[in-house]
Amino acid sequence: MKRRIALLAGAGLSLATASMAHAQSTVQTGKERVVIQVSTPEQRLWNQAFNYLANLREVYGDGNVELEIVALGLGIGALQLESTQGPRVAEALQAGVHVSACEISMRRQKLKREDMLPSIGFVPAGLGQIIKRQREGWAYISG
Amino acid sequence: MKRRIALLAGAGLSLATASMAHAQSTVQTGKERVVIQVSTPEQRLWNQAFNYLANLREVYGDGNVELEIVALGLGIGALQLESTQGPRVAEALQAGVHVSACEISMRRQKLKREDMLPSIGFVPAGLGQIIKRQREGWAYISG
Amino acid sequence: MKRRIALLAGAGLSLATASMAHAQSTVQTGKERVVIQVSTPEQRLWNQAFNYLANLREVYGDGNVELEIVALGLGIGALQLESTQGPRVAEALQAGVHVSACEISMRRQKLKREDMLPSIGFVPAGLGQIIKRQREGWAYISG
Numbered sequence: 090m091k092r093r094i095a096l097l098a099g100a101g102l103s104l105a106t107a108s109m110a111h112a113q114s115t116v117q118t119g120k121e122r123v124v125i126q127v128s129t130p131e132q133r134l135w136n137q138a139f140n141y142l143a144n145l146r147e148v149y150g151d152g153n154v155e156l157e158i159v160a161l162g163l164g165i166g167a168l169q170l171e172s173t174q175g176p177r178v179a180e181a182l183q184a185g186v187h188v189s190a191c192e193i194s195m196r197r198q199k200l201k202r203e204d205m206l207p208s209i210g211f212v213p214a215g216l217g218q219i220i221k222r223q224r225e226g227w228a229y230i231s232g
Numbered sequence: 233m234k235r236r237i238a239l240l241a242g243a244g245l246s247l248a249t250a251s252m253a254h255a256q257s258t259v260q261t262g263k264e265r266v267v268i269q270v271s272t273p274e275q276r277l278w279n280q281a282f283n284y285l286a287n288l289r290e291v292y293g294d295g296n297v298e299l300e301i302v303a304l305g306l307g308i309g310a311l312q313l314e315s316t317q318g319p320r321v322a323e324a325l326q327a328g329v330h331v332s333a334c335e336i337s338m339r340r341q342k343l344k345r346e347d348m349l350p351s352i353g354f355v356p357a358g359l360g361q362i363i364k365r366q367r368e369g370w371a372y373i374s375g
Numbered sequence: 376m377k378r379r380i381a382l383l384a385g386a387g388l389s390l391a392t393a394s395m396a397h398a399q400s401t402v403q404t405g406k407e408r409v410v411i412q413v414s415t416p417e418q419r420l421w422n423q424a425f426n427y428l429a430n431l432r433e434v435y436g437d438g439n440v441e442l443e444i445v446a447l448g449l450g451i452g453a454l455q456l457e458s459t460q461g462p463r464v465a466e467a468l469q470a471g472v473h474v475s476a477c478e479i480s481m482r483r484q485k486l487k488r489e490d491m492l493p494s495i496g497f498v499p500a501g502l503g504q505i506i507k508r509q510r511e512g513w514a515y516i517s518g
Binding site: 264266276277280283284287288290291292371372373374 | 412479505510515517
Binding site: 121123133134137140141144145147148149228229230231 | 269271305306336340356357359360362363366367372374
């Protein structure tokens, strides 16, 4: 038994770099948590990502799932004020989805917060956010 | 020691949302398990995904690896009856690879089971399947 | 308590297929570890991948992060001698990033080690490397 616990120490702790408290709350609330990365400007892939969100809400049921979509790199433009994705972003936000823009990517493309769609969230680094979510036990999907 | 176990409770449980039994059997059988997501219609990326399957079978050896390829979104068409990927799908199925079509994506594109390649599997939701596999401890590869 | 440990056995062990020692050292060194897959020949996506590396080094700080970029499939050409990505590969190597070329992909494209950029690393199978990293507790990003 001791050996088993020692083994666990390695496996478990390697995944425990980030917030342990959040991981525990994931289990306590029983919610499925999924982070989706979108790093492309292609509209059809953005449409697909929003379909993914709709599918996941349907599959798990609102209230049983926590979703975050992180836009970064070449994908950051889709969250600009004039983006054709505006209505779907608004719909996602309305449904409680976290929509997060990478501020490093924004700086690279000279975008300010006021250039972006209203009510979205900002994260200092898109990849950092995705890595943090993985550490917290969220499933990861590349959009 | 108590504190260590408490830490483990957070890390371990956050990954334990899905089938615990399957995760245990993964360890018991000693097989590597890998799920590959394909959500593109691009033939060269489908060819690449089938190369991935061949590579993984070569690297681990048949019998030491369990593989699943999940087609969803824009990728669902590659599993249609008339798909040029038909021979490679047949070869993968023959080798014991799970080939799974997302039924949500099929409905979006008005595809019925009889419109699809023979002997493939169907999952209610492609993303749900990938998330389930991640929870069960499968490695995840975006194709 | 016994039941809690039993639960952990399933969750923890399912993620413990690979090197337990490395997973433990991840925790001991306190470094964030991230593996990035690049399987595309598109230059803009390679540029993006190198931006990712720069961002991660900035976010975590050199010395606090261990990074590996694995080129495979259609992405292998970007590590050829004459690649326009040469300077950024050299910069990444200089910064201590592991740059790994998949030898299966090289064989498929008749590339020898002497055809590739100097100082890069070689792995028998790119996917095998990525899967191994996931087992060791590295975060995974699809580039």
